[in-house]
Amino acid sequence: MNPSKQDVVRRILAGKPLEPREHGVAFAPSNIALCKYWGKRDEELNLPMTSSLSLSLGKLGSSARISASSGIDRYELNGVAVDPQSSFARRTKTFLDLFRPDPGTHFNVVAENTIPTAAGFASSASGFAALTLALDKLFGWNLERRNLSILARLGSGSACRSVYEGFVEWHAGKSPDGMDSFAERLGNKWPELRMGLVVISEAEKAVGSRPAMKQTVETSPLYAAWPSKVVHDLSELKVAIADRDFNRFGRTAESNALAMHATMIAAWPAVLYWLPESVAAMKRVVALRAEGLPLYFTMDAGPNLKLIFLEKDADAVTKAFPAVQIVAPFEP
Numbered sequence: 001m002n003p004s005k006q007d008v009v010r011r012i013l014a015g016k017p018l019e020p021r022e023h024g025v026a027f028a029p030s031n032i033a034l035c036k037y038w039g040k041r042d043e044e045l046n047l048p049m050t051s052s053l054s055l056s057l058g059k060l061g062s063s064a065r066i067s068a069s070s071g072i073d074r075y076e077l078n079g080v081a082v083d084p085q086s087s088f089a090r091r092t093k094t095f096l097d098l099f100r101p102d103p104g105t106h107f108n109v110v111a112e113n114t115i116p117t118a119a120g121f122a123s124s125a126s127g128f129a130a131l132t133l134a135l136d137k138l139f140g141w142n143l144e145r146r147n148l149s150i151l152a153r154l155g156s157g158s159a160c161r162s163v164y165e166g167f168v169e170w171h172a173g174k175s176p177d178g179m180d181s182f183a184e185r186l187g188n189k190w191p192e193l194r195m196g197l198v199v200i201s202e203a204e205k206a207v208g209s210r211p212a213m214k215q216t217v218e219t220s221p222l223y224a225a226w227p228s229k230v231v232h233d234l235s236e237l238k239v240a241i242a243d244r245d246f247n248r249f250g251r252t253a254e255s256n257a258l259a260m261h262a263t264m265i266a267a268w269p270a271v272l273y274w275l276p277e278s279v280a281a282m283k284r285v286v287a288l289r290a291e292g293l294p295l296y297f298t299m300d301a302g303p304n305l306k307l308i309f310l311e312k313d314a315d316a317v318t319k320a321f322p323a324v325q326i327v328a329p330f331e332p
């Protein structure tokens with residue numbers, strides 16, 4: 001039988017303290033994949049088919065303050081008590097269940113997102129990473145980053161990359177228990193790099209990433225091509241980052257995102273996250289590039305775009321996309 005989440009937690013926390021302290025507080029950045037994670041080889045442990053590479057968004061992310069409480073769990077998000085029936089509450093509770101020393105231990109969680117959740121940008125990665133880091137402080141486990149990354153992955157796959165700043169690679173790993181499937185920071189910095197968040201729709205997505213990945217892996221004839229595309233793009237991105245070759249970097253990220261969407265569009269039923277305005281924005285990026293502006297985009301499981309450019313072109317990007325929110329991932 002395949003290992004369960006609880007087996008992994010037990011193994012990582014063997015010999016660690018079970019008594020909560022007063023509270024644990026932590027922040028974790030959001031991350032945007034440049035080479036995407038799309039498709040699981042194990043649904044229970046969120047083990048990916050392929051490795052991936054992301055960039056963390058500096059000060060944009062989630063903070064969590066967690067304390068032990070009696071009676072029931074209580075969650076607050078951005079200053080408002082969370083409805084226990086909401087998907088946020090259910091996912092948080094399922095994750096916290098893995099860490100209760102006994103059924104009588106309950107948690108009080110106060111979370112804040114600095115990434116605009118309502119604006120359709122995923123906060124689950126930074127949210128689960130912040131919760132994991134806050135639990136580590138609450139219990140005084142003092143775990144190494146690799147194990148924190150593995151625990152965060154149990155909440156949501158991409159959360160394993162959000163326990164680090166900067167460029168981060170998530171190694172797919174091979175082992176059935178996923179102990180070799182963790183993220184690691186790449187040493188490189190690129191201070192001039194910018195990401196621009198472009199909101200196309202604030203509506204919650206119709207299909208979550210979990211069922212969308214499953215549908216793609218099970219039915220898309222194009223999925224067979226995805227693993228080799230990832231191997232190629234990962235090595236391209238690493239060279240581009242090391243050489244600070246912006247066009248090679250941007251081209252690889254944009255092509256990777258489009259290839260990921262192509263695998264979903266070929267699934268049945270098709271998973272199509274794009275809105276007409278998404279396509280218009282993509283075309284605008286391509287047209288600006290033809291005019292000489294070094295600008296690229298990436299997209300995740302939703303209709304919004306993330307623009308990739310250099311600091312020197314920030315004014316031109318703002319002129320073309322007046323509502324863009326610009327992030328400087330390497331700014332202190």
Ligand code: PMV
Binds near residue numbers: 036210301
């Ligand atoms: O970690 P999840 O289940 O939210 O999936 C993330 C999937 C993408 O955002 C589309 C790609 C990625 O690598 O972050």
